[in-house]
Amino acid sequence: MVRFLIRAAIYLVTAALGLLVASWILPDFHIEWGGFLVAVAVFAIAQSVLSPFIFNVARKYASAILGGIGLVSTFVALLIASLFPGGIRIEGAVTWVLATLIVWIVTALGGWVLPLIFLKRRAGDRNAAAA
Template identity: 45%
Template structure:
C-alpha cells in the first residue's frame, strides 16, 4: 500500500517482535513526551501522538529482525506514521464503544 514500507508477514517471530516493540515504545514514549511538552512547550501537546508514533516506528525499523522496514522514498517516513497514528486513533475511539456495547448486550440477556 505504501512504497518503501513493509512488514514481514511471513515471519511470525519478526511480525510479533515488531508489534511488541512498537507497542511498548508507543506506551512509554507517549506519556513521557506529553510530560516533557507540558513542562517545556505546551503548544506541542496536540502533536505528541504523531511524534511518539514516528519515534516508535523509527526505533522498531532500526532493530534487526523486528519485521518492519521503512525505506525510500522519503515521503514514506512522513506518511507511514500518519497512517499508523490515524488507524490507532480510530481503534482507540471505536474499540471501547464496541466492547461496551457487547457488555450492555450481555447484561440485557442475563
C-alpha cells in the first residue's frame, strides 16, 4: 500500500512538473494558478486511465503505433485537462504538439528516475531496520 501511495505521489509530481516545464518553455501554454491542482489531478487521472485503454485499442487495431502510445495518451490527457476551466489553456497547433512532447518527456523521465530514488531508498531503509 505504501508503495502504491509513493508511486501515486511520484505520478502527481511528474505531471505537475511536466505542466510547469511546458508553461515555462511555451509562450502559448498558460497555467491559471487557481486551477493548477485540478489540472494536475485531471491530467494524472486521465493519463493513468487512458494509457492502458489506448494501448489495448492500438494493439488490437493498429499495432504499428504502439511506440507512440505515451504521446497519444499525453495529448488526450492534456485535451481533457484543458476542458476544465481555470486550469491550463493551450493555444495553437504547434503549442499542442510541443506541449505533448515536453509533458511526455518530463513525465517519462520522472516516472523512470524518481521510483529508482525513492523506492530504492525505502528498500534500503527496510533492510537496515531488519538488520
